Amino acid sequence: MKLLWFSLLLNITVATIQAQTTSYKFDFGTDRAAKGYIAVTPTTAFSYKTGYGFDQGSTVEAIDRGGNALTGDYITSNKPFYFSVKLPDGNYDVKLILGDAKGTSATTVRAECRRLMLENIRTENGKQVTRTFTVHIKDSVIKDDHNKVISNVKLKSRESDYLHWDNLLTIEFNDSLPKVCAMEIVPNEVAATIFLAGNSTVVDQAREPWAAWGQMIPRFFEPYVTAIGNYAESGETMKAFARERRLDKIWSLAKPGDYLFIEFTHNDQKPGGNHLDPFTTYKQTLKEWIAEARKRGMTPVLVTSMHRRNFDSSSHIINTLGDYPEAMRQTAAEEKVALIDLNAMSKTLYEAWGPETSLKAFVHYPANTFPGQTTALADNTHFSPYGAYELARCIVKGIVAANLPVAKYLIKSTIEFDPAHPDAVGNFFWPQSAFVNAVKPDGN
Incomplete structure (x- = not known):
C-alpha cells in the first residue's frame, strides 16, 4: 500500500x-x-x-x-x-x-x-x-x-x-x-528472528526480474521456530544503514536468541561520504555492530559479499571487492564471530557456471522480455531469481558449516549443496509475480 x-x-x-x-x-x-x-x-x-x-x-x-x-x-x-x-x-x-x-x-x-x-x-x-x-x-x-x-x-x-x-x-x-x-x-513471540542487514544483493527485491538471496532464504527454514527479518535495502552502505535508522529499528525489535547477519561491501568500497576503508573504518564499524548485538543477547554473523560477475580470459573470477572480504574474515577471527564466506563460495559457484551459464543467474535479458523493457538488461551485480536461489543455498551451507544453533531448524532435505555443482537452471521453477520493473536497483 x-x-x-x-x-x-x-x-x-x-x-x-x-x-x-x-x-x-x-x-x-x-x-x-x-x-x-x-x-x-x-x-x-x-x-x-x-x-x-x-x-x-x-x-x-x-x-x-x-x-x-x-x-x-x-x-x-x-x-x-x-x-x-x-x-x-x-x-x-x-x-x-x-x-x-x-x-x-x-x-x-x-x-x-x-x-x-x-x-x-x-x-x-x-x-x-x-x-x-x-x-x-x-x-x-x-x-x-x-x-x-x-x-x-x-x-x-x-x-x-x-x-x-x-x-x-x-x-x-x-x-x-x-x-x-x-x-x-x-x-x-518465541521464534528466533534472523535480522538481515545488507544492500541490494540481500534485500527483498520488489519487482521482477530482480532478486536477492535474502528473499529466498525463508523457504529453507522450518516453521514456528525461526523468522527472517530482512531489513536490507538497495544502495545501502553501513554508514547509510545506521544513519537512516534501519539499524535502530532492528535494535528496537531484537530479543535474546535472535541473530544479526551482516553483509556489506559493494557500496562501502566506493569513494564519497559513505566510504569505509577495509582494514580501518570498515572493521571498526563491524566491531561496533557486533558489540551492540551481543549487548542484546543476539548472535552476530558476518557474511562476506559475493563476487560480481567478472571473468578473466581463462574463465576465472576477477576480484572487484578489494580487501573487504579479507577484512571481514579478519574481524570474524578477532571477535570470535561466526563467518559465512559467501565470497569464497560465490567464486566457486560462478566458475562452475562459467561465463555463459552464469548469465542465467544474473539479470541479463534481451529487450522486450518484460513489459516496458525496451532495451536489453545486462547487470553483472544483481541476480535473477535462479541466481538468488543458488546463493541462498550457499548461505544455508554456510550456516551449517559455521555450526550455528539455528542450523537445526533448516529443512533437512535442502541442506546438501555443493557450489561446485549448482542446481541446473533448467530445473529451476519460478512463477513470475505481477510486478515488473526494468529499472536497475541502486548500487553496483
Missing part, C-alpha cells in the same frame, strides 16, 4: 494499535464459511475498515465442490493474486490449507516483496495439504521499551510502493494452479 496511507495510520494512538486483532481464521471460497472462520469470497476486497481482503487488483474466482465447509471450496486464479491483512510488526505463523477435493493443484506462496515462503506445493487429484510458514513483518515506526514511538526509519521515495513497511502482511499466491481453501494467522 502507498506510504501516504501508512503515514496517516501512524497518527492513531498506541492503545488502538495494541487493541488491533492479531489472529485470524479465513475460509476461502464461497460465503459458506466453517464455524469460527471469516468467509473470504471473490468480492472480499481489502479495506482498512475490515483489515483484510484481496489486494493489488487481484482477480479471483471461487469454486465450490460441496461437502466440508472448510475444505469443500477454494479460491483460485490464472494470475498471481494477493491477500493482505492489517497487523502490527512482528512474527506470525501462517497456516494454509491448499488443494482441491476433486482436482489437482500447484501453489507457490510468497510474502511481502516476493519473499519465498512455500515452493511449488503440489497436490494429487482429490488431495489437500496443510502447510505452515513463519513470517516477519515490519513497519517504519521505532518504539522504546515502553511502546512509545520515538522515531521512524528514514525511507527512500521508491520504498513507498514496497509491500513492506506498511503494517500489512501481504501474501502472494502464485503458480500454475493455485488453490487456497483456508488460512490461519497467529502471532509468534
Whole structure:
C-alpha cells in the first residue's frame, strides 16, 4: 500500500494499535464459511475498515465442490493474486490449507516483496495439504521499551510502493494452479528472528526480474521456530544503514536468541561520504555492530559479499571487492564471530557456471522480455531469481558449516549443496509475480 496511507495510520494512538486483532481464521471460497472462520469470497476486497481482503487488483474466482465447509471450496486464479491483512510488526505463523477435493493443484506462496515462503506445493487429484510458514513483518515506526514511538526509519521515495513497511502482511499466491481453501494467522513471540542487514544483493527485491538471496532464504527454514527479518535495502552502505535508522529499528525489535547477519561491501568500497576503508573504518564499524548485538543477547554473523560477475580470459573470477572480504574474515577471527564466506563460495559457484551459464543467474535479458523493457538488461551485480536461489543455498551451507544453533531448524532435505555443482537452471521453477520493473536497483 502507498506510504501516504501508512503515514496517516501512524497518527492513531498506541492503545488502538495494541487493541488491533492479531489472529485470524479465513475460509476461502464461497460465503459458506466453517464455524469460527471469516468467509473470504471473490468480492472480499481489502479495506482498512475490515483489515483484510484481496489486494493489488487481484482477480479471483471461487469454486465450490460441496461437502466440508472448510475444505469443500477454494479460491483460485490464472494470475498471481494477493491477500493482505492489517497487523502490527512482528512474527506470525501462517497456516494454509491448499488443494482441491476433486482436482489437482500447484501453489507457490510468497510474502511481502516476493519473499519465498512455500515452493511449488503440489497436490494429487482429490488431495489437500496443510502447510505452515513463519513470517516477519515490519513497519517504519521505532518504539522504546515502553511502546512509545520515538522515531521512524528514514525511507527512500521508491520504498513507498514496497509491500513492506506498511503494517500489512501481504501474501502472494502464485503458480500454475493455485488453490487456497483456508488460512490461519497467529502471532509468534518465541521464534528466533534472523535480522538481515545488507544492500541490494540481500534485500527483498520488489519487482521482477530482480532478486536477492535474502528473499529466498525463508523457504529453507522450518516453521514456528525461526523468522527472517530482512531489513536490507538497495544502495545501502553501513554508514547509510545506521544513519537512516534501519539499524535502530532492528535494535528496537531484537530479543535474546535472535541473530544479526551482516553483509556489506559493494557500496562501502566506493569513494564519497559513505566510504569505509577495509582494514580501518570498515572493521571498526563491524566491531561496533557486533558489540551492540551481543549487548542484546543476539548472535552476530558476518557474511562476506559475493563476487560480481567478472571473468578473466581463462574463465576465472576477477576480484572487484578489494580487501573487504579479507577484512571481514579478519574481524570474524578477532571477535570470535561466526563467518559465512559467501565470497569464497560465490567464486566457486560462478566458475562452475562459467561465463555463459552464469548469465542465467544474473539479470541479463534481451529487450522486450518484460513489459516496458525496451532495451536489453545486462547487470553483472544483481541476480535473477535462479541466481538468488543458488546463493541462498550457499548461505544455508554456510550456516551449517559455521555450526550455528539455528542450523537445526533448516529443512533437512535442502541442506546438501555443493557450489561446485549448482542446481541446473533448467530445473529451476519460478512463477513470475505481477510486478515488473526494468529499472536497475541502486548500487553496483
